[in-house]
C-alpha cells in the first residue's frame with residue numbers, strides 16, 4: 236500500500252495522529268505533519284481527502300459494473316441475495332434502508348461483510364464479482380489498518396473471516412431519478428438519494444464517481460436540545476436515555492466536490508465518542524442533483540466502514556444533568572456520547588440497524 240495512515244493514541248481529550256508514510260519508509264517529520272493535517276481536517280470539518288493511496292480507479296469501476304449487473308437481474312433472482320440482518324451481508328434494495336422517512340430514497344447497495352466466494356452472487360448471475368470485490372476490500376482494510384497496542388488497536392478483526400468485527404465494504408448504486416414533473420404529480424414521491432445521517436462506525440473511507448450530490452453538514456449550523464427520558468421514574472443510568480431535538484432549522488450544507496482519485500475520510504460516531512467529540516461525527520447526505528441532465532445520470536460509490544471489534548468497550552461518559560422528565564418524541568441522535576445504556580460496539584451497531592433497516 237503506497238499510503239497508510241492510522242490513529243496513534245486517544246487518551247481523554249488528547250488525540251494524536253500518526254501516519255505510516257509512503258512505501259514503508261516514513262520520516263518522522265512527514266508523519267507528524269500529515270498527522271497534524273489529518274487531525275485539523277477531521278476536527279474542523281469531519282472530513283479529509285486522501286490522495287496517492289494506491290487504489291487504482293479501474294478497481295472501483297469494476298465493482299461499480301458488478302453492482303450494475305446485480306441490480307439489472309430479475310427481482311426474483313435478486314431476492315436470493317438480499318441482506319442477511321444478522322451478518323449485514325447482501326443486497327439492500329431501495330426502501331429497505333431509510334435515513335429520511337419523509338422521502339423516497341433511491342439507492343441500491345451491496346454490503347460486504349464476508350469475503351468468502353460463497354457469500355457472493357453466483358458466477359452466472361454476476362461474473363467475477365468476488366474477483367473484483369475481494370482485492371478492493373483488502374486494499375481498503377489495509378488503508379484503514381490501525382496499529383495494535385493502542386486504544387484503537389481493538390480494530391484488529393476488520394473483515395476477518397471469523398467474524399467478531401462489523402466492518403463492511405458497501406457498494407452503492409443510485410439509479411437515475413424520475414423527472415421533476417413526476418414528483419409534482421405523485422403525492423409523496425419526493426425523491427432523495429440518501430437521507431442525512433452520521434455513520435455508526437469509527438470512520439468511513441469513501442470513493443465516489445464524478446456525479447456529485449454528496450453534502451456535509453457544517454458544524455454548529457444548528458442547535459440541539461438534549462432531553463433525558465426516564466423510563467421507570469428512577470434516575471439510574473439503566474433507566475435513562477438521552478435524545479436530541481432540533482431547536483431551529485438553520486442547518487447549512489456544503490457540497491463535497493469531486494477530486495479525481497481521492498478517497499474521503501469521514502469521522503464516524505465511535506471516533507466522536509472516543510474523542511469526546513473533539514472529532515465530531517460527520518453528518519452527510521446525498522441529494523438529487525438539479526437539472527434534467529444530472530438527474531438522468533446514475534451515481535456510484537464505494538464506502539468502507541471501519542468498525543471496532545464487537546467486544547470493544549465503549550468509553551464511559553459523565554452523567555448529564557436531568558433536563559426534562561417528560562421528553563418530546565426523539566428525532567435524531569447525532570452521536571453516541573450520551574447513550575449511557577450502550578455497552579459495547581456490537582450493541583451500538585444493532586441499535587442503529589434497528590433504526591434504519593426495514
Ligand SMILES: O=C(O)CCC(=O)C(=O)O
Nearest residue numbers: 407429443449521536538
Ligand atoms: O453515497 C455516498 O456518497 C454516501 C453513502 C453513505 O453515506 C452511506 O452509505 O452511509
Ligand SMILES: [Fe+2]
Nearest residue numbers: 432433434519
Ligand atoms: Fe454514510
